[in-house]
Amino acid sequence: MIKIKNLNGECQQCGGAIEFRAETTGMTADCPHCGQPTELRLAGPPESAAPEQTKAIIYTMLALAILVGGLVVTLVVLKRAERLSDRHREALAQTNAPASFPPANPFAPSGFRASPVVLANSESGGVIYAVGKVYNLTSRQRFGVAVELELLDGHGDKVGDAKDYQALLEPNAEWQFRALVVAKNAVAAKVVAIREVL
Numbered sequence: 366m367i368k369i370k371n372l373n374g375e376c377q378q379c380g381g382a383i384e385f386r387a388e389t390t391g392m393t394a395d396c397p398h399c400g401q402p403t404e405l406r407l408a409g410p411p412e413s414a415a416p417e418q419t420k421a422i423i424y425t426m427l428a429l430a431i432l433v434g435g436l437v438v439t440l441v442v443l444k445r446a447e448r449l450s451d452r453h454r455e456a457l458a459q460t461n462a463p464a465s466f467p468p469a470n471p472f473a474p475s476g477f478r479a480s481p482v483v484l485a486n487s488e489s490g491g492v493i494y495a496v497g498k499v500y501n502l503t504s505r506q507r508f509g510v511a512v513e514l515e516l517l518d519g520h521g522d523k524v525g526d527a528k529d530y531q532a533l534l535e536p537n538a539e540w541q542f543r544a545l546v547v548a549k550n551a552v553a554a555k556v557v558a559i560r561e562v563l
């Protein structure tokens with residue numbers, strides 16, 4: 366009597382235990398558990414090691430994916446922040462545009478600049494001066510600098526003139542002028558000319 370030896374294997378689809386006759390090894394049969402076709406072969410150590418390796422590979426790839434994903438997200442966020450700050454800077458530049466470009470300096474061709482002028486009472490009282498600053502925009506000494514002002518009344522009409530004089534204005538230096546105002550109805554003044562009279 367021949368004893369039929371049954372072998373133990375497992376389904377390649379579901380891992381379920383399959384018992385099969387030795388002579389059917391290598392053949393394909395439908396799994397009794399999942400019904401899918403599977404090759405009949407012995408369940409051995411190589412097969413049981415494989416899932417561990419696969420698991421390790423999957424975890425490594427997952428970790429890499431998370432790492433790369435995190436990097437991409439970080440880069441995207443950084444880029445967006447950069448773009449936002451660019452837009453912010455542009456917006457700022459636009460808001461500041463009028464302030465960063467001072468009104469045209471009519472005295473630039475002669476290398477001077479004048480500040481706005483205010484009318485101030487002298488310390489002793491009774492006398493009014495037009496006070497402001499003249500800037501030497503050049504890197505050379507300026508000799509005999511005269512500033513001429515126009516005095517204006519409440520309507521902005523010219524009611525007189527005022528003058529001051531400085532013998533020497535150093536390179537890139539400023540000079541605070543003080544021009545006597547004799548027109549009693551003057552409420553404002555502006556610089557209309559800066560000249561070297563020497």
Ligand SMILES: [Zn+2]
Nearest residue numbers: 376379396399
């Ligand atoms: Zn199966």
